[in-house]
Amino acid sequence: MLTMYQMINSKIIAYVNGIVKAGKESALFWAVDPQGKDVALKVFLTSTSNFKKRAPYILGDPRFTHLKKGTRNMVYLWAQKEFKNLKQCTRHGLPVVKPIYVSKNVLALEFVGKDGVPATTLHETDVDENDYNQIIGIIRDLYKKAKLVHGDLSEYNVFKTQSGLVVFDFGSAVDTMHPNAQNFLERDIKNMSYFFAKRGLTVENPVDVLAKIQS
Numbered sequence: 514m515l516t517m518y519q520m521i522n523s524k525i526i527a528y529v530n531g532i533v534k535a536g537k538e539s540a541l542f543w544a545v546d547p548q549g550k551d552v553a554l555k556v557f558l559t560s561t562s563n564f565k566k567r568a569p570y571i572l573g574d575p576r577f578t579h580l581k582k583g584t585r586n587m588v589y590l591w592a593q594k595e596f597k598n599l600k601q602c603t604r605h606g607l608p609v610v611k612p613i614y615v616s617k618n619v620l621a622l623e624f625v626g627k628d629g630v631p632a633t634t635l636h637e638t639d640v641d642e643n644d645y646n647q648i649i650g651i652i653r654d655l656y657k658k659a660k661l662v663h664g665d666l667s668e669y670n671v672f673k674t675q676s677g678l679v680v681f682d683f684g685s686a687v688d689t690m691h692p693n694a695q696n697f698l699e700r701d702i703k704n705m706s707y708f709f710a711k712r713g714l715t716v717e718n719p720v721d722v723l724a725k726i727q728s
């Protein structure tokens with residue numbers, strides 16, 4: 514709460530309209546900036562011990578070496594990590610939600626959607642071959658250009674908008690040098706391939722996709 518007031522004081526946002534979604538580990542608020550643009554505030558809940566499970570996604574990443582102990586610090590670090598991952602993606606021109614600001618457990622993002630309603634995810638909408646090709650291209654560019662692996666890619670973490678797919682939820686993303694990066698990459702490709710296959714589309718063998726991306 515205090516962090517949200519600080520964001521109002523520092524003109525990141527003008528006001529908060531309300532809560533959009535409350536999840537187990539985070540809650541999403543719809544806020545508006547001083548120019549009238551919608552902002553999504555992803556607030557990480559500091560009370561959940563679930564964050565302990567997240568250590569493997571941070572330890573081993575060359576960008577995060579000095580770690581303080583404790584769940585609260587872990588949550589702050591997680592928010593910073595998602596912000597950093599998104600920055601890295603936007604720098605390389607990848608279609609991800611644009612990061613605006615991060616402070617403690619609150620991450621401010623460009624709001625994807627309208628009137629406080631988030632855009633539809635792949636899970637909630639019809640998909641076609643073009644969507645499949647797009648997501649494989651994004652996984653490849655993430656790996657080759659941004660040097661990242663999403664690590665939690667699924668139909669729930671990709672918006673389908675009029676201007677194409679937009680990927681979000683980058684807290685789990687790791688540097689390609691992370692010891693588990695190859696496993697995460699393989700899992701991301703499999704998750705997306707199975708989803709599109711389940712929807713009746715012909716997909717390339719995930720093993721071949723993986724080999725191509727790594728070549």
Ligand SMILES: Nc1ncnc2c1ncn2[C@@H]1O[C@H](COP(=O)(O)OP(=O)(O)OP(=O)(O)O)[C@@H](O)[C@H]1O
Nearest residue numbers: 534536539541553610622623624625626631681682
């Ligand atoms: N930038 C955004 N603009 C609009 N809506 C968003 C944005 N980011 C997230 N959302 C909404 O909030 C939901 C949860 O976001 P996200 O996946 O990043 O958090 P999470 O902690 O992984 O939650 P979950 O466990 O539900 O996946 C998304 O499904 C989406 O509907």
Ligand SMILES: [Mg+2]
Nearest residue numbers: 669670681682
């Ligand atoms: Mg998610």
